[in-house]
Amino acid sequence: MTERVGICAVAQTKYSPEREDAYEGELAYEAIKQVLEETGLTLSDVDSAVSCSQDFWDGRTISNMNIQPFVGAHLSHEDKVAEDGLNAVYCGMAQVLSGHQEIVLVVAHMKESMAEKSLIENAAFDPITMRQLGMDFLSAAALQAKRYMYKYGITAEQCAKVAVKNRGNGMNNPFAQEPMEIRVEDVLNSKLLASPIRKLDAKPVSDGACAMILAPAKRARKITKKPVWILGASNCYEAHYLGDRDLADCAALTQAARKAYSMAGIRNPLREIDVAEISEEFTYQELLWTEGLGFCDRGEGGKLVDSGKTRMGGKLPVNPSGGLLSGNPNGVAGMARVAEAVLQLRGQAGKRQVPGAKIALAHGVTGICGQHQAVMILGKK
Amino acid sequence: MPNRVAIVGIGQTRHQNTRLDVTLPEMINEAVRAALADAELSLKDIEAVFTSSMETFEGIYLPDHGGAAEIGTYMKPGFKVGTGGTSGASVVVEGFSMVSGGLYDLALVIGFEKQDCGETTAAITAAATPIWGKGAVTGAIGEFAKQALSYLETSGAKEEHAAMVRLKADRGACLNEYSHLKLGLKSIDEVLQSGYLVWPLRMLDFCPQSSGACALIFAEEKKAKKISKKPVWIADVEVVHQEPFRAGTFGDPTGKETYTQHVACERLYKRNGITKPMKDIDMAELYEPSNWEEMSLYEHFHFCEKNEGWKLVEQGVTEIEGAFPVNPSGGVIATNPIGATPTIRVAEAALQIRGDAGGHQVPKDIKTALATALGGPNWTVLTLLKRSL
Numbered sequence: 001m002t003e004r005v006g007i008c009a010v011a012q013t014k015y016s017p018e019r020e021d022a023y024e025g026e027l028a029y030e031a032i033k034q035v036l037e038e039t040g041l042t043l044s045d046v047d048s049a050v051s052c053s054q055d056f057w058d059g060r061t062i063s064n065m066n067i068q069p070f071v072g073a074h075l076s077h078e079d080k081v082a083e084d085g086l087n088a089v090y091c092g093m094a095q096v097l098s099g100h101q102e103i104v105l106v107v108a109h110m111k112e113s114m115a116e117k118s119l120i121e122n123a124a125f126d127p128i129t130m131r132q133l134g135m136d137f138l139s140a141a142a143l144q145a146k147r148y149m150y151k152y153g154i155t156a157e158q159c160a161k162v163a164v165k166n167r168g169n170g171m172n173n174p175f176a177q178e179p180m181e182i183r184v185e186d187v188l189n190s191k192l193l194a195s196p197i198r199k200l201d202a203k204p205v206s207d208g209a210c211a212m213i214l215a216p217a218k219r220a221r222k223i224t225k226k227p228v229w230i231l232g233a234s235n236c237y238e239a240h241y242l243g244d245r246d247l248a249d250c251a252a253l254t255q256a257a258r259k260a261y262s263m264a265g266i267r268n269p270l271r272e273i274d275v276a277e278i279s280e281e282f283t284y285q286e287l288l289w290t291e292g293l294g295f296c297d298r299g300e301g302g303k304l305v306d307s308g309k310t311r312m313g314g315k316l317p318v319n320p321s322g323g324l325l326s327g328n329p330n331g332v333a334g335m336a337r338v339a340e341a342v343l344q345l346r347g348q349a350g351k352r353q354v355p356g357a358k359i360a361l362a363h364g365v366t367g368i369c370g371q372h373q374a375v376m377i378l379g380k381k
Numbered sequence: 382m383p384n385r386v387a388i389v390g391i392g393q394t395r396h397q398n399t400r401l402d403v404t405l406p407e408m409i410n411e412a413v414r415a416a417l418a419d420a421e422l423s424l425k426d427i428e429a430v431f432t433s434s435m436e437t438f439e440g441i442y443l444p445d446h447g448g449a450a451e452i453g454t455y456m457k458p459g460f461k462v463g464t465g466g467t468s469g470a471s472v473v474v475e476g477f478s479m480v481s482g483g484l485y486d487l488a489l490v491i492g493f494e495k496q497d498c499g500e501t502t503a504a505i506t507a508a509a510t511p512i513w514g515k516g517a518v519t520g521a522i523g524e525f526a527k528q529a530l531s532y533l534e535t536s537g538a539k540e541e542h543a544a545m546v547r548l549k550a551d552r553g554a555c556l557n558e559y560s561h562l563k564l565g566l567k568s569i570d571e572v573l574q575s576g577y578l579v580w581p582l583r584m585l586d587f588c589p590q591s592s593g594a595c596a597l598i599f600a601e602e603k604k605a606k607k608i609s610k611k612p613v614w615i616a617d618v619e620v621v622h623q624e625p626f627r628a629g630t631f632g633d634p635t636g637k638e639t640y641t642q643h644v645a646c647e648r649l650y651k652r653n654g655i656t657k658p659m660k661d662i663d664m665a666e667l668y669e670p671s672n673w674e675e676m677s678l679y680e681h682f683h684f685c686e687k688n689e690g691w692k693l694v695e696q697g698v699t700e701i702e703g704a705f706p707v708n709p710s711g712g713v714i715a716t717n718p719i720g721a722t723p724t725i726r727v728a729e730a731a732l733q734i735r736g737d738a739g740g741h742q743v744p745k746d747i748k749t750a751l752a753t754a755l756g757g758p759n760w761t762v763l764t765l766l767k768r769s770l
Contacts, residue, residue, distance in 0.1 A: 023510060048620075054442070055463060060511070061437040061504040062465040065625050065757050073622040075644045079471050082436070083445075083460040091460065091475055097482030099383040100618070123442040127498065128404060237430075237454035240406075240447050255456055367446045372460075 005093045006220025006227035007378070008213040009035040010339035015177035015208040015327040018113040024058065024209075028109040029070040031211035039213055039223050041103065043072025046213075048101040051080045052088035052108035054331055056120045071107055083235075084279070085210065085335025086364030086374040090233050092214045102219055108336075109209040110329035117205065124368060126240065137281070137368055138202065142194035144247040144369040145284040149196065151248040152299030154287060156196055160187035161305045162283040163200045163325055169312060170322025172351035175336075177327025178204050187283075201283040203324040210335040212342070228342045228378050231359075232263030235374035242369065253292030253363075253373040261294075264377035269294045269316075269361070270309075273377075275344045275354040276318045277337035278363040280325060285370065286310075289363060290318065293375070312354070320344070320352040334364020334374060341378045383481040385770060387605035387612035390420025390598030391728045391737075396561040396591045396716045399497035405441060406448025409493045409594045412721075413453050416489070416596035420608055427598070428485040430459035432493065433472035434720030437504035439495045453489055463720075464622075465508075466668065466756025468492065469595070470723035473764055474618045476599050486601045492724030493594035501590055501719070509625065521670060522587065524631050526579035529673035531632030533581055538676060538691035540581065544572035545694050546672035547585055547714065553701060554711025556740035561591040561716040581673075586714075588670045593718035595725045613731040616749075616765040617653055621645040625758040631674070641761040642681030642753075649763050650683075658683050662765075663747040664706040664733055666726040668755040669713050678753070679707070706743040709733065723754035727764050734768050 011034035013019075019027055028051075036042060049071035053063040064080035071078055081088040085108035092104040118136035125131045148154060161184060170179030182200065190199040213223070220227040236259075238252035239245050257269070266272045278293070280286035287301030295316060296304040304310060310318035319325075321340040328336050341360035343349040358380050366372040392415025394400075400408050417423060430453050432445040441447065445454065445461035464471045469492030476490035502520040532538060547566065554560040566572065566585075575585040605612040621641040633640070646658070655661040665682070669675035676690035684705065685693050693699050699707035710729040713722055730750035732738040748769075754762040 023512065055435070055437045055504075056442045060507045060509070061435060062463075062508050062757050064464060065508060066510045066514075068622055068624045068758075073624070075621055075623055075639065075641060077620040078464075078622040079462060079475065079620065080464050081460055082443075082463040087460040091462075091478070094475065094478040094482040094484055097383075097484065098478040100478065100481070120442055123440065124446060126404070126447055127441060235458045235460065237446070237449045237457060237459065239455055240449050244450075252456065256458070259458070367443050371446050371449075 003097055004217040005096045005230045006215055006217055007230065007342050008215055008220050008223040008227055009038040010212040010342045011035045012175045012210045012336055012339055013208045014175050015206045017177065017205055019111060019207040024109045024111060025067045025070040027111065027207065028067050028107050028209045031209045032070060032105065032107055035211045035213050041213065045103055046072045046105045047103045048077035048095055049073055049105045049107065050088045050092040051078065052085040052331055052335065053080065053110060054082055056123065057110060057112065057115045059114055067109065071105055077101065083372060084364035084366040084374060085332050086338060086362060086376055087235055089335060089338050089376065090235065090374065093230050093233060096214055096216050102215055104214040105211065106214060107209065107211040108332040110331045111207040112205045112329045113207050138197065139194050140242060140368045141282050142197050143242065145196050145282065147247040148284055148288055154302040156188060157184055158287065158302035158305055159201060159283040160184040162280065162286045163187045165311055166319050166323040166325040169320050169352060170326030173321045173326065176322040177206055179322055179326055197282055203281050204327050206327045206329040208329050208332055210332050210339050212339060226346045228345045228380065230376060231379045232260040232377040233375065234259035235372065238371050240371060247369055250288055250292035250370055253289060253370065256373045256375045257293050260375040260377050266377060273316060273359050273361050274357040275320060276316060276361040277321060277340045278318060279333050279337060279365040280323050286318065293363065317354050320349065320354055337362035337364060338376055345378055345380050384483055384601040386477050386480045386599050386601060386615045388597050388615065388731045389600045389605050389609040389612050390416040390422065391731055392416030392419055393559050393595040393725060393728060394593045395559050396593030396718055398561065398590060398592065400495060400592045401497065404448065405439060405444060405495045406451035408495055408592065409491060410451040412491065412594035412596040413489065416598050420598045422598065422608065424453050426487055427453060427457065427489045428487050429479060430454045430457050430489045430491065431472050431476045432459065432461045432491045433463060433468035434493050435463055435465065435468055438499045438501045438719055440499040464756060466719060467723060467754040467760050467762045468720045470754030470762035470764060473724060473727050474620055474762065477615050477618055480599045480601050486604050488599045490597045490599055491594060492721035494718040494720040495592045496590045496718065497592050522578050522582065525587065525671045525674060526582040528632035528677065529582045529586065529671060532673050532677055536688040536691060540573060541569050542676065542691035542694050543586055543672040544569040546675050547572045549700055550708060550712050550714045553709045553741050554715035557710050558739065560711040562589050582671060586672050588713045588717040591716050591718040593721055595721040595728050597724060597728060611735045613734045614767045614770045616767045616770060617649055619645045619649040619763045622760045623758060631759050640681050641759055642678065645761040645763050646682045649765060653765060659705050662749050662751050663745065664743055665751040666708055666710060666730045667712065667753050668723055668726055669708065672714060701741060702744050709738065709741045709743050723762065726752040726754065730766050734766055
């Protein structure tokens with residue numbers, strides 16, 4: 001990258017199980033309003049808006065249509081990325097790098113409460129060979145969890161520790177939906193959803209929005225005293241059919257991370273990254289994703305959480321925000337990870353601040369068993 | 382300095398209403414293989430893949446995830462965009478940004494739609510906000526009937542002019558091996574005898590539902606020159622969206638509305654030194670869901686004065702052998718796989734510049750071409766293509 005792209009401001013709504021008081025445009029604007037106020041920009045200063053939402057979840061086609069007034073798309077540029085929100089940040093970053101846009105507003109919005117989760121997820125499976133099996137992302141994740149735990153001897157207790165850690169971290173995050181002080185036994189005794197995944201192993205249904213402002217280096221420095229720089233970013237698709245993949249592996253994540261690390265000049269992620277915000281829809285995923293991100297060796301995700309290195313105060317705190325388990329809507333989740341990483345680097349993360357964080361990682365995931373993975377490295381300098 | 386970006390590979394499927402012989406990924410694969418063959422590249426050379434479709438039109442959630450191997454996304458970066466009718470142009474804009482921003486040197490850009498496994502009109506009628514908008518949205522046919530009526534009443538055009546546009550499109554479609562509807566229409570009467578969908582819009586005045594895909598390969602300057610003898614340069618792009626429910630979404634009964642087409646083309650023309658579009662541009666591939674809209678679009682893009690679009694038709698200016706050919710491919714009224722439709726406009730315009738359009742190649746030399754997209758509550762995306770920058 002010849003030019004640096006700066007994130008000038010970030011904002012999130014408080015995540016909630018149901019925001020029946022706001023429709024998606026109003027929800028998105030709660031976050032947009034804050035980034036405009038913080039930067040002193042108005043919607044007419046925005047050159048391009050990149051939004052992120054899913055028609056299926058929205059229950060209507062062209063899910064970006066009704067948010068146009070709220071992103072300032074009055075006779076101006078707007079695009080919608082239909083993948084996890086981190087990819088919308090990536091898309092905005094490319095627009096800035098191309099020199100065609102300067103001020104880019106990126107926004108993700110989602111009301112999971114409006115939709116029937118398993119019906120939508122079932123519609124993502126191949127309609128001829130797999131849809132009739134009645135699978136959804138939960139039942140597919142259960143297969144992945146079983147395979148991963150079997151191959152590497154990962155225990156239910158190790159998975160449960162992720163829920164304890166993240167939901168506990170959520171206690172420090174004012175945006176968190178379901179912060180909880182829980183013990184491993186609470187997770188193991190919670191309702192079984194799809195073996196081995198239990199209720200406290202899974203993220204709750206969530207509504208919310210996230211917004212941020214991107215700009216090229218010069219403009220970013222003018223807009224804010226505390227720009228955060230995108231040092232590297234990439235994403236990657238894996239095979240669709242579960243039978244074509246070893247579900248105990250996450251090759252797409254390894255690939256996306258490798259590219260992002262090489263752009264950011266990172267060789268030893270565990271040592272060089274100060275804080276990581278990763279997308280764990282289920283507890284086992286945090287363990288598996290930490291392996292894919294190279295924080296530990298293959299099959300060592302369980303030991304990593306046992307070691308306490310990913311706890312607050314550990315060598316590399318993972319999800320100080322409480323992560324997806326504390327409540328984030330899918331689609332918004334990856335962008336919220338970027339927003340949390342930005343707050344950490346600016347020293348504005350309040351009670352969940354990792355002291356002196358200089359390099360942060362954000363991770364987003366879309367699809368069945370993490371079929372599409374996205375990684376972004378952010379830095380203070 | 383942003384990188385210059387060229388189209389070095391073009392491929393599309395034969396478009397038709399139903400493709401029960403293939404799955405969605407298999408259908409996309411046909412276009413991807415064609416584009417790779419055109420560029421003499423293999424999938425290994427491609428660094429990233431960006432896709433577009435309207436998933437509710439095919440009833441598949443995350444349609445870019447299915448069959449990663451067939452689509453070409455397996456172990457590659459990329460994402461899908463979706464912006465309604467303009468999706469296939471939004472993905473061109475994102476692919477262009479990615480390559481021009483230096484993130485990738487060689488990217489595959491795919492628009493696709495398999496409407497035989499979804500229900501498009503049902504999806505469109507569900508587009509508006511459920512609280513106050515649902516009753517106001519009638520699907521595409523109602524919107525373009527309003528546009529046709531407004532044009533019929535204010536411009537001086539007669540139904541015969543709309544029929545002439547359809548005849549022009551059909552002549553092109555019959556010469557285009559990839560087009561969906563090849564009707565072999567002989568007379569204006571044949572069009573005027575087709576039944577009304579919504580008055581004054583007739584069956585033959587409107588686009589079909591097609592299934593198909595179109596793939597383009599974008600390369601940065603150095604690679605483009607190495608790969609292709611005839612790279613087609615993306616000179617510029619422009620995206621103009623607006624709010625839903627403005628008074629004159631498609632047809633403007635008040636005469637006071639600003640059209641996104643005006644705003645978009647004025648910005649694009651200004652940046653590229655285009656003062657007389659009909660002279661400075663050699664041909665256009667327009668996104669015209671109906672023949673009535675095509676006449677309006679001539680006016681919106683300043684090919685002629687207001688209320689004179691139908692005169693261009695009368696004079697044959699926009700015929701394939703005319704002074705300013707429009708939609709020699711047969712256009713959207715012959716072929717409309719929605720997520721691919723704007724990508725096809727760019728592909729067809731690029732083929733004309735290369736001189737590779739085959740049966741529907743226009744006789745005059747094409748150096749500069751305009752591809753347009755239309756979608757949502759009348760959004761516009763423009764792509765300006767050139768033989769040399």
